[in-house]
Amino acid sequence: MKKGRGRTSRIRRRKLFRSSESRGVNESYKPEFIELKKWLKERKFEDMNLTPARFPGTGRGLMSKISLQEGQMIISLPESCLLTTDTVIRSYLGAYIAKWQPPLSPLLALCTFLVAEKHAGDRSVWKPYLEVLPKAYTCPVCLEPEVVDLLPKPLKAKAREQRTRLQAFFTSSRDFFSSLRPLFSEAVESIFSYSAFLWAWCTVNTRAVYMKPRRRRCFSAEPDTYALAPYLDLLNHSPDVQVQAGFNEETRCYEIRTVSSCRKHEEVFICYGPHDNQRLLLEYGFVSIHNPHACVYVSKDILVKYLPSTDKQMKKKISILKDHDFIENLTFGWDGPSWRLLTALKLLCLEAEEFTCWKKVLLGEIISDTNEKTSLDIAQKICCYFIEETNAMLQKVSRMKAEEIALINQLTLVETLWTEELKILQASAGILNNLQTAFT
Numbered sequence: 337m338k339k340g341r342g343r344t345s346r347i348r349r350r351k352l353f354r355s356s357e358s359r360g361v362n363e364s365y366k367p368e369f370i371e372l373k374k375w376l377k378e379r380k381f382e383d384m385n386l387t388p389a390r391f392p393g394t395g396r397g398l399m400s401k402i403s404l405q406e407g408q409m410i411i412s413l414p415e416s417c418l419l420t421t422d423t424v425i426r427s428y429l430g431a432y433i434a435k436w437q438p439p440l441s442p443l444l445a446l447c448t449f450l451v452a453e454k455h456a457g458d459r460s461v462w463k464p465y466l467e468v469l470p471k472a473y474t475c476p477v478c479l480e481p482e483v484v485d486l487l488p489k490p491l492k493a494k495a496r497e498q499r500t501r502l503q504a505f506f507t508s509s510r511d512f513f514s515s516l517r518p519l520f521s522e523a524v525e526s527i528f529s530y531s532a533f534l535w536a537w538c539t540v541n542t543r544a545v546y547m548k549p550r551r552r553r554c555f556s557a558e559p560d561t562y563a564l565a566p567y568l569d570l571l572n573h574s575p576d577v578q579v580q581a582g583f584n585e586e587t588r589c590y591e592i593r594t595v596s597s598c599r600k601h602e603e604v605f606i607c608y609g610p611h612d613n614q615r616l617l618l619e620y621g622f623v624s625i626h627n628p629h630a631c632v633y634v635s636k637d638i639l640v641k642y643l644p645s646t647d648k649q650m651k652k653k654i655s656i657l658k659d660h661d662f663i664e665n666l667t668f669g670w671d672g673p674s675w676r677l678l679t680a681l682k683l684l685c686l687e688a689e690e691f692t693c694w695k696k697v698l699l700g701e702i703i704s705d706t707n708e709k710t711s712l713d714i715a716q717k718i719c720c721y722f723i724e725e726t727n728a729m730l731q732k733v734s735r736m737k738a739e740e741i742a743l744i745n746q747l748t749l750v751e752t753l754w755t756e757e758l759k760i761l762q763a764s765a766g767i768l769n770n771l772q773t774a775f776t
């Protein structure tokens with residue numbers, strides 16, 4: 337047998353390929369990380385376990401310098417490094433916040449501080465942290481309207497809603513920004529511009545860690561749970577890892593421990609939550625490949641489109657689904673149509689004489705073979721429709737990528753989302769096919 341053709345060599349090659357594919361390039365030599373390291377050291381934090389690196393799939397993140405065992409502390413960041421509303425209140429902004437009526441939200445206090453410190457440049461003690469923050473974000477609020485237009489419908493609606501809310505938040509904060517005039521020699525309108533505010537909001541939204549809520553009288557009742565955690569916030573998300581994270585009141589450090597192990601020189605991940613890809617894009621501006629929580633949403637309009645328009649009980653059926661909270665969160669996932677989607681379809685497919693059984697359907701009982709079969713057939717039709725629609729969207733995005741070079745990064749993000757949705761739909765179609773065969 338020729339050398340390198342056997343099973344062992346194949347496994348070795350696959351392992352090598354996998355690790356070279358995800359291998360990070362160390363970035364600790366970069367001036368911004370050298371400065372950040374010095375700044376952290378002054379605040380009694382030195383990292384023995386991790387180093388900043390750039391990874392092919394996930395971009396900038398943290399790489400392990402040693403192999404990390406289950407339950408081992410990954411990082412323990414002292415309170416003195418955290419940027420919270422306490423930091424803001426203790427700063428030059430404190431007196432202005434304390435006298436402002438109605439009280440400011442904790443989020444606005446943090447955004448204001450970030451904008452003011454960024455403006456201060458070299459004069460800011462937070463400069464080493466601000467220098468490593470992204471200059472721009474890819475959350476939908478930052479995407480061009482023509483790119484938002486290409487998002488799946490439910491996400492598009494949420495993205496537009498988020499943009500409107502953020503613009504209103506900015507407008508309603510303008511008077512407070514004006515009150516800060518005595519602090520600056522430049523016009524406050526140019527310092528607290530919408531783009532500066534948007535950058536600060538995205539910084540908090542995509543990077544803040546959760547702290548136990550604090551309550552201060554100078555703030556409104558919105559939860560005060562954000563903390564910006566320099567360096568620790570370089571950790572990227574993986575849906576497959578488990579960590580224990582939180583502020584330890586005894587050590588007064590924000591601590592993260594692994595639950596699973598991590599090999600030397602691999603990217604260290606945390607989990608931002610069991611989010612599907614639409615949520616990850618909305619809140620964090622990225623899409624996770626092979627995300628087990630990813631799904632494709634089916635709206636009421638699509639359900640109805642594939643049901644017989646002659647069904648006299650349709651209105652009543654829809655209203656039952658609404659009353660029992662079965663009209664939202666109907667999805668296709670990697671393992672086929674969700675139980676909720678199939679249940680909603682079974683109820684909608686009840687024959688007139690079966691209609692009285694609707695409660696049993698909601699409890700998961702099988703009513704008849706015909707009902708099972710019709711609902712699977714409709715699920716398959718909806719799935720095929722989505723596959724066609726997704727392919728059409730992918731073609732449209734691809735055409736736009738060729739025409740709008742300046743938007744290539746934004747378009748690639750949207751393309752990744754649709755590509756993942758297509759994979760889910762194809763998996764679902766296969767599963768539905770198998771289930772349908774059982775009834776033929």
Ligand SMILES: C[S@@+](CC[C@H](N)C(=O)[O-])C[C@H]1O[C@@H](n2cnc3c(N)ncnc32)[C@H](O)[C@@H]1O
Binds near residue numbers: 396470619620621
């Ligand atoms: C807390 S920061 C993590 C560090 C960040 N990559 C950086 O360079 O500053 C969160 C942001 O990182 C990016 N991110 C996190 N996990 C990711 C992943 N699995 N794939 C791609 N980007 C990811 C997203 O832009 C997200 O908004």
